[in-house]
Structure formats: C-alpha cells, structure tokens
Amino acid sequence: MEIRSRFSRYLLPLFVTLIYLMVYAPILVLILFSFNKNPLSYEWHGFTFHWYRDLFKSVEVFDALKNSIIISFSSVFLTISMGLLYVFYGATTLLNRYIVFFYGSLIMPEIVLAVILLSLFSFFSVPLGITTIIVGHTLIGLGYVVPMIRARYEEIDYRLIEASLDLGATQNQTFFKIVIPLLYPAIISSALLVFIVSFDDFLISFFCSGAATLTLPMYIFSVIRSGATPEVNALSTILLVVSSLVIFILTFLKSEDSGILR
C-alpha cells in the first residue's frame, strides 16, 4: 500500500538520475580525458597512456607521493595506537568522560584547525614540514578513530575481559591477546578511514607545511593554479581510483562485519 502519483512514478526517478549524472559527470569526464591524446583540447583525439608514463618520470610527483605516504602511514599508526590505548585503558578511569574532547576537531571548520595549528607552530618557531602535518592529521584522525573503536569496544562481551583477568593474565596480556583481536575489524576500518582522510587532506597540509614539503593534493592544487597539465589529469585519476578502492574495501568490511557479529 503506497501512495503513488504521477510525480513519484516518473518525475522523481528522473530527477534523481539527473542528480547522479551531475555528481558523476565531472569525475568520469576527467578520467576519460586523462587518456586523451591532445591534452589541451576538450575534444577527443584518441587514446593514449602517454601522460601516465610521463607521470612516473616526474621527480616532483614522486617526492610528493613519498611525503604523502610517510604522512598518512604515520598518522594511521599514531591515531590507532593512541586511540586503542585510550579506549582500553581509559575505559575505567575518569578519562572515559572526556570523549567529548574528540568531537572538537570534527565540528570546527577545517580552516580554523589549520590556522590554530599554524599560529601555535609559528609562535614556538617549530620548523614546518612533515612532522607538523602529521600532528594535524593525527588530530583529525583521532576524532574519527576514538568514537569508532569505542563503539566496538562497548559491544565486546565484557565477560571475556573479566575471564582473561580472572585466569591470571595481566592487563597488558589481556590488551594484546583479547582486546586487540576482538577489535580487529574496527581497527582495520578506522585505519583505512584515517589513511583516506590523511592522504586526501589538503587544507591542514597546505597551512602546516613549510615551503619545501609538498603532498600529492598540494601538488595538484599548485599545478591547477598555474594552469593544468595533462599529467595532473593522470595523477587525479590515479588518486580517484585509490580512494575509491579503499572505500570499497571499507564498505565491504563493514557489511561483512556487521553480518557476522549481529
């Protein structure tokens, strides 16, 4: 029994299709044109891999990729380890109440985060570079990781932890042998999420990097501002594919996970 009218039968699906088209048209065109022979024209001139080959020869891109990878892996490592420690060891202490602290970075506009970090670093004359970017990314990362891991930790059967402690395991043993394996799905998905957030982040990297450090999004930004090159189309396509793949894995894991555990 549903209320149906001509509007909901024809116009609504048409409208939704149009919206999806508008959301995807730019991205698909970008991917298509990264294979275009003539890079400067918006007409199709034939298929080529040339720009991808050029990309792999570029030293700048390679440097930016290296920086991006160092930054996102370090941020993932820092957020996951600190997040896990907080969730497990903080669960029974007063700190448990301060989970609100982790939402601040999610509520504020990102540019404010970037600016406050920059003014702090410049006041204490901390040299800007990879380290300062990692600090910023870890800050946002914790905002995602702590609530995610905590939600899963609360679903754990507490008797398992009690049993482990009761049977003589120390707290550290319980942490490594019981809690971490049980939290594994949440750890993997929050790690992937932080990786994506850090790898794709532009604003914090832009503000907290010195003149010398470039990440991949920053490289793309600077090239677009000074007039796009065909290599950027290729690079953008690669980034799109990487992020989409990670998100696919993430969604797949989540649906698998919730199927088994609920």
Place this chain on the structure above:
Amino acid sequence: MKNSRLKKEFIKERQFFLASPAILWQILFLYIPLLFLIGISFFRSFEYFSIKHVTLDNYKVLLTLSYAKIIGRSFLLAFFNAIFCFILSYPVAYFLALRVRRFKHILLFFLALPFWTNFIVQVYAWFFILDYHGLLNSFFLKMGIISQPLHILNTPIAIYIVMLFCYLPFMVMPIYTSLSKLDTFTLEASFDLGATPWQTFSNITFPLSLSGVQTGFFLVFIPSFGEFVIPTLLGGGKLMFIGSMISYFFLETRSVFLGAAFTCLSGLFLIASALFILWLFKKLFR
C-alpha cells in the same frame, strides 16, 4: 562481587597514563591553540607580548566595510549553498528512503563515494564541465540553447555550482536517515483517511523529517562558511571569502595577529548566525 573486585584492580594510575596520550594530543594541539589564537588576537606583535599591551587595535582595523563584505559574502554563500543543497537533496533522500526497495545501499554508497575521494580532484574535475570550451557549453551549443559559449569559470556561478554538488552528500545522508526511520503505517493511515499525496507529504512526511533537514543544513552551512579551495580555484581570485582572506593573512602577508583577530571575528559571526538559524528553525516549524 567479583566484578567490583576486578574493577578496583582496573583503576590504577598506570592506566591513566596509558590512556592519556590521545586526550593530551587533543588538548595540546586543539584546545590550547584555540585559546592561544583567541589570546593573540588581542596583541599587536610579538615585541609587545605582555599583559600591558592588550589591545583591541586588530579588531578596530577589521571593522571596515570591506571586511564586513567578505564575511557577509561567505555567509550568503554558506546560507544559499545549504538552501540549494536542501532543494536538490530532499527529493533524492525521499526517493532513496521511501521509493527504492532493492539496491538502496548501493545507490546510497555511490552518492557518498565522491565525498570520500580527493576533494581537490573533485573540484578540478568540474573544470572540464564549466570551462569556456567545456562540456556544458558544447552541449548547450549543440542543443541550440545558446549561440555563444558562456563564461562560467571564474565567476560566482561556478563557485555556487561546484559547492552545491560537493556538499550534496552532507545534506542527503541525514535527511535519508530521518526519512527511513519514518513509520510507513502513518503514511498509510493518512492515505486511508482520505488525504491527498500532497497533504500527506506536507502534514506528515515533511514535518517528521525536519530533524534530518536541520542536521543537514548545519553539516553544509558550517564547512561552507570557511570554504577555501572552491572559491580559490574556481572564483578566479577576484572575490575574497573568509577562507581566502584567512590564508592571505597567515600565508601571504604573515600578519598572524591580524589574521587571528579576523579568524575570531568570523568564528563569532559563524556561531551567532548558526544560533540564529537554529532559533529560526524552532520558530518556523514548532
């Protein structure tokens, strides 16, 4: 009880120290710097950095028409972006929540996917559509709607279009959530009692989805207010918004103190306008 004994065992100082890095990180790099930024907005420079030299000079400098215009322009951008997002998102969320049976999650996933991909790339992709020789112009030319290509890139229209589509998922998701919680029996009841589809929608469906609309509105409004990338890349640098002004203060002229004051001022304006809109929501719909 065994439980309480264990709990006592749990509470040790060591745990406190092991749990604290995450919290300390947030305090050290978010809350202290935030207070710090507010603090330095009352000083002129590092040479005059003592309590004697607290001054409102930075704010006095900023109280001119040109800065007010920048804040006003950002407000309008954020406000209308949220409104446009709402207009386009509501039918999509409605369709996904109440009309689609199969592939619902897949459709939702594909709507959110671009949001998780690189933001710069997403914005850059719009150049292909909006350029003078781009897809939109060639499409319109072929259809015979226009006789000459339109200049869209580097105008406010480009900023509005791209903002709209980049922030769309933020609006669709909460509306979708509140609509899918809707009890379909209420809709059937309304139908059985003789309401027209429009009456059902305006009296039942829409009022029940308002909490989602409100969440979506703020999820779009707040980040749009400080948006930096889209106006910088697509606006051609002609129009200043809050984001571009902040980056100008901090990265180009290196006037940290003035920049801090400007950031605080815009922050205050953001909070005030968000509260006002919240009040408006309550006034209009309750």
